[in-house]
Amino acid sequence: MGRFRREAGPVRPVGAATYIGPILRTPEAEQTMHRTEFISTGMYVPERVVTNHELEGYMDTSDEWIRQRSGIEERRWAAEGEGGSDMAKIATERALEAAGMEASELDCLIVATLSPDHFFPGTGVFLQRKLGVTDIPCLDIRNQCTGFLYGLEVADAFIQTGKYRRVLLVGTEVHSSGIVLSTDGRDTAVLFGDGAAVAILGPTEDPDRGVLAVRTHADGRHAEKLWAPAPACVNKPFVTSEMIDAGLTRPHMEGRDVFKHAVTKMPAALIEVLEVAGHTVQELDMVIPHQANMRIAQAVAKGLGIPDDKMYINIQRYGNTTAASIPIALHECIEEGGIRRGDLVGFTAFGSGFTWGGAVVRW
Numbered sequence: 001m002g003r004f005r006r007e008a009g010p011v012r013p014v015g016a017a018t019y020i021g022p023i024l025r026t027p028e029a030e031q032t033m034h035r036t037e038f039i040s041t042g043m044y045v046p047e048r049v050v051t052n053h054e055l056e057g058y059m060d061t062s063d064e065w066i067r068q069r070s071g072i073e074e075r076r077w078a079a080e081g082e083g084g085s086d087m088a089k090i091a092t093e094r095a096l097e098a099a100g101m102e103a104s105e106l107d108c109l110i111v112a113t114l115s116p117d118h119f120f121p122g123t124g125v126f127l128q129r130k131l132g133v134t135d136i137p138c139l140d141i142r143n144q145c146t147g148f149l150y151g152l153e154v155a156d157a158f159i160q161t162g163k164y165r166r167v168l169l170v171g172t173e174v175h176s177s178g179i180v181l182s183t184d185g186r187d188t189a190v191l192f193g194d195g196a197a198v199a200i201l202g203p204t205e206d207p208d209r210g211v212l213a214v215r216t217h218a219d220g221r222h223a224e225k226l227w228a229p230a231p232a233c234v235n236k237p238f239v240t241s242e243m244i245d246a247g248l249t250r251p252h253m254e255g256r257d258v259f260k261h262a263v264t265k266m267p268a269a270l271i272e273v274l275e276v277a278g279h280t281v282q283e284l285d286m287v288i289p290h291q292a293n294m295r296i297a298q299a300v301a302k303g304l305g306i307p308d309d310k311m312y313i314n315i316q317r318y319g320n321t322t323a324a325s326i327p328i329a330l331h332e333c334i335e336e337g338g339i340r341r342g343d344l345v346g347f348t349a350f351g352s353g354f355t356w357g358g359a360v361v362r363w
Contacts, residue, residue: 071294145351
């Protein structure tokens with residue numbers, strides 16, 4: 001399965017922003033319940049490109065082994081001192097520029113990440129400070145690979161009820177600080193990359209556009225099948241040198257169980273939201289899945305019965321960027337002409353928790 005590309009003129013450089021819709025400012029709009037539209041998107045990935053061949057120098061692996069098991073060819077690693085809020089700031093500035101907005105016009109920040117800049121406070125307040133705004137609420141959510149969809153469900157509720165009109169939804173991750181570059185950590189170290197992407201969301205008066213349905217789920221019975229055992233506040237102290245030496249601070253994954261659940265939950269989640277919205281899989285113009293693994297994406301496409309050109313995949317270039325993977329893929333798909341006004345777009349994700357979800361949007 002390769003990247004989808006629809007002929008639509010020149011492609012912008014990686015990280016450019018995309019303007020999608022108008023910004024409503026009418027007094028009447030304040031008194032009416034609206035659907036939520038994507039006003040603009042923006043993304044940023046670090047400059048450093050880490051190929052599979054480079055990883056061969058850290059562990060017993062090979063480019064062929066990584067490609068066969070994940071489809072990943074390269075990923076990005078953040079520079080020393082570059083955090084999730086730094087990357088999100090650049091992505092946000094690009095989205096604001098595309099929308100013709102100022103940061104002061106944002107009403108709420110929702111930040112999805114499993115790799116916060118610090119143990120506390122949340123990444124959202126650091127992003128807020130770097131954007132030069134104050135007072136607005138900053139909500140950090142920890143739903144890992146499903147984080148962007150959980151955030152979308154919250155933002156959609158805020159906007160539909162009129163509580164906030166301009167919500168910045170962020171997915172940002174710095175995995176390179178937490179992976180272990182050794183053969184012991186190989187099963188996850190080859191998978192993850194760094195990056196950030198955002199969407200500016202707001203109300204639309206067009207009844208035929210916007211977010212049609214979002215549904216999220218979780219099943220904590222499987223929490224330890226994909227997790228990092230430490231640091232953990234159930235331990236006293238919550239982290240020790242012994243925990244680090246034992247590899248407890250790196251991600252641990254039972255790959256077969258994750259694969260088995262992902263390839264069933266992801267298509268089911270998308271079918272669920274399509275039914276809620278009154279549409280069918282056949283009506284979809286594009287599907288943006290969480291970029292976890294090429295084999296998972298292929299199995300999801302097969303489960304949905306959709307052709308390759310209706311599913312956008314960019315895991316080859318970025319690896320698994322967890323909460324940032326859907327918005328990065330969304331942004332690039334828009335830039336390449338894969339999504340146009342009026343298209344029916346589906347999202348689906350699965351991740352640690354286990355958590356999963358789906359969304360359908362009329363562009």
